[in-house]
Amino acid sequence: MKTRQELYGTEQPPVSNQPFLRxxxxxxxxxxxxRHIKINGSExxxxxxxxxxxxxxGTLxxxxxxxKILQTASALSISYDAVFHNQDARLDVRITIVVKPDCLTVTVKGRASGAFETNRAGFTVLHPICDVAGHNVTVDHSDGTREETTFPDFIEPWQPFVDITALTHRVxxxxxxxxxxxxxxxxxxxxxxxxxxxxxYNRPLAKPWxxxxxxxxxxxxxVCLTWSACDKAPSILKKSSILEANFPEMALVMTPDDAERLAKNPSDLAAIKPQRLLCHFDTVLGHTSAQFQAFAKAQAAFPKVRFDLELICKCDPDPRPELYALAGEMQAASFNPASVLVCPSVDRQSTPPGSDWPDCPPLERVHEAASLxxxxxxxxxxxxxxxxELNRKRPPVHLLDFVSHGLCPIVHAADDISVMETLETIPHITRSMRAIIGETPYRIGPATLAMRxxxxxxxTIPNPHDQRICMxxxxxxxxxxxxxxxxxxxxxxxxxxxxxxxxxxxxxxxRGVVADKGQWPIVRALKCLASLAGQPVFSAECADGLAQLWVGKTRLTANLMSDQNGPLAPFEWRLEKHRG
Structure with a gap:
């Protein structure tokens, strides 16, 4: 049996889950x-x-x-005190959960000691997405009106429903x-x-925070859950899709300092053998000529690897002078990227609902300048x-050769189950993205466990004690x-x-692949996946805690669970090569 350190990279134990059946x-x-509240076995x-x-x-x-947990013939009751500290203030709350055959109720009562600063304090209720997205829902509002509508099918950039007093859906x-x-x-x-x-969630984002x-x-x-019997909802026929995709090329992201290091240690790339390197270039940091020169050194050491430039620019109202100057510095450094992605620096920060957009020229103007x-x-x-961020500020696709965004599974929750559950959502993201960009080439990344x-x-949130924490x-x-x-x-x-x-x-x-000592398990997996680039995808499915991928002559099976899953130990994966 492997140790926690081998499985999770930390001695911190996974969060315990206590099952209840009432x-x-x-x-x-x-x-x-x-979590995973079910009625008659259905979530x-x-x-x-x-x-x-x-x-x-960040989550406090x-x-x-x-x-206290009390079970009687008529009900189950769970209650506890929770104390939240923030700076010199604290918030003390008492939470009570009562489960009866016809209802499940969660209540909280708390009091602040000192002026307690927060962006949000309250209940969060999560509806699942499987058999919910695109399906009917009834929304009750505080003025007594009732709205018959549907959960979004494509991902909604803004709040689909506001001023909610009740939600009713079918299970x-x-x-x-x-x-x-x-x-x-x-x-x-x-x-x-x-x-x-x-x-x-409580407290509208349009209010100050x-x-x-x-x-x-x-x-x-x-929060109170109730249920009643009804006619079974008509099933929605899902179109079976025939896979006609090839497996993508792999890139690793690096900074100018990383490029300098790589040029001196060319063997560092041999562990993965990616097809591309994504060069993160930030004009806000200054020393732009030196940044280009660093990437040029790495490119000279790896002439067969494609270098992609991720260019973060300041974007004055007229972006042309800045972009022309950067293009000149790039040419002077003899750095020749295979592609250039231009992103205004201010767009690295999210603009939540109700907030003012930061000063930035229209993206059409930015990308027209980049084309020149x-x-x-x-x-x-x-x-x-x-x-x-992309869904809320959509790019001018007609001016672009490709569109890209990153992924990170620890924005809102960082426990092991929640992280693996994010894989359930990726097809919703890619399908929604295709609705925006059509057949324009689509890139993903960086897509790492930790947040760049x-x-x-x-x-980002410091993690000196190797814990599972968001962001x-x-x-x-x-x-x-x-x-x-x-x-x-x-x-x-x-x-x-x-x-x-x-x-x-x-x-x-x-978030890298070069360890100070030894080799991390992700390296072997990435090397295998890098070797699949360009090969046809025959099948790809995540179900029952298993990821099963068949590309070319290679079949990969990975256990996404912390328990034994068939022949696979926790988080074990296997590779099979097929002839023919």
């Missing part, structure tokens, strides 16, 4: 939260939790105390209602960030952050078997989407 309800209880709600966010949208970890032959009290609730389509859920819960103020909220500056070079656009840069705050730039699981299984799962869900290039790792650093 007919007709069943769910897992995880550190005060309810109705993905999760209910009380969350507190700091000013960078509470101290849980005085937990097989049941009608399930979720009622909210204590604040104004609205929904966002969390598939944008990779989460396998539609999230309903961060805000303060003043000293002595009382917070009270409740980088003549004869394949040019791309999109976002160097994630899909939500935080679009939702002033920084960190250093996830210890990258160094364990977990990452190898995850990246095979990611390759599996991306394979049918006709991705041209994917960037699943950096060359160096916390």
């Amino acid at each position: 007919s007709p309800w069943s769910f897992s209880y995880q550190t005060g939260a309810l 109705a709600i993905r999760g209910i939790s009380f969350l507190v966010r700091d000013r960078d949208w 970890d509470p101290v849980l105390e005085n937990e 097989n032959d049941l009608s399930v209602t979720c009622q909210f009290q204590g604040d104004t609730f609205e929904m966002e389509d969390q598939r944008q960030w990779g989460d396998a859920s539609f999230k309903t 961060p805000y303060k819960i003043e000293d002595g103020s009382v917070l009270e909220q409740s 500056a980088f003549v004869g070079v394949v040019r791309g656009g999109g976002m160097v952050s994630f899909f939500p 840069q935080n679009p939702y705050g002033e920084r 960190t730039d250093d996830d210890p699981r990258h160094r364990g078997d977990f990452a190898a299984a995850y990246v095979i799962g990611l390759a599996t869900v991306l394979a049918p989407a006709e991705i041209a290039v994917w960037t699943p790792a950096a060359l160096y650093g916390h």
Whole structure:
């Protein structure tokens, strides 16, 4: 049996899940939260939790105390105290969960000691996406009106529903209602960030944040689930798709400092043998000529590898002078990228609903200028952050040769199950992206466990103790078997989407492939996946905790679970070569 360090890259144990069955309800209880709430064995709600966010949208970890679990003939009751600390203030809450045959209710009552700063403090309810996206839902509003509508099919960039007091949807032959009290609730389509859920949360994003819960103020909220029998919803026929995709080329991302290091240590690339290197160039950092020169040194050492330039530019109202100057410096350095992706620096930060857009010339003007500056070079656009930013500020596809965005599975949740569940969402992202860009070549990356840069705050979250935390730039699981299984799962869900290039790792650093000592498990998986570039994809499926990918003559099977899954140990993967 492998150690935690080997499996997860950390000694921190996985979060424990305590299963409860109280007919007709069943769910897992995880550190005060309810997960995978089922009625008669069918999932109705993905999760209910009380969350507190700091000013960078990081999740504050509470101290849980005085937990009591009481089961009687008529009900199950779970209650506990949670204490949240932020700077010199604290928020003390008492949460009670009561489960009866006809309803499941979660309530909270709390009080602030000191002026408690937060971006959000309240219940979050997650609806699953399977058999929910594109299906009917009834939305009740605070003015008493009722809206008959559907959950979004393609990913919605803005809140699909606001001012929510209740949501009712079907689960097989049941009608399930979720009622909210204590604040104004609205929904966002969390598939944008990779989460396998539609999230309903309190306090509209249009209101100012961060805000303060003043000293002595009382917070009270409740969520109540009820159900009733109804006619079974008509099934929606899903079109079977014939795979006609080839497996994408692989890139590794690197900075100018990384390029200098690579030029001195050319054997570092041999472990993976990627087809491309993604060169991250940031004009805001200055020393632009030196950045180009660093990439030119690496390119001279690897003339057969294609170098792609990810160009972060300042973008004055007239972007032409800046881009012309950069093109001249690039030529002077003898750096010849195979492609150039131009992204305004301000677009690295997210613009949430209700916020003012930062000053930036229209993207049409930016990319028209790029076409004049980088003549004869394949040019791309999109976002160097994630899909939500692209979905909210869509690129002028007609001016571009390719479109790109990144992925990160730890924006909202960082436990092992949630991270693997993000793979369920990737087909929703790629399908929604195709609705935007059509047949334009599509690139993904960087797509790493840890976050390269935080679009939702002033920084990524430090992780000195190797924990599982959201929005960190250093996830210890990258160094364990977990990452190898995850990246095979990611390759599996991306394979049918006709991705041209994917960037699943950096060359160096916390998200890299070159370890200070030994070799991380992800390296062997990436080397195998890199070798598949350009080969036909015959089948690709993630189901029942397994990722199964058949490309060319190679079959890969990865266990995405922390338990034995058939012949595969936790996070183990196997390769089979077929003749013919």
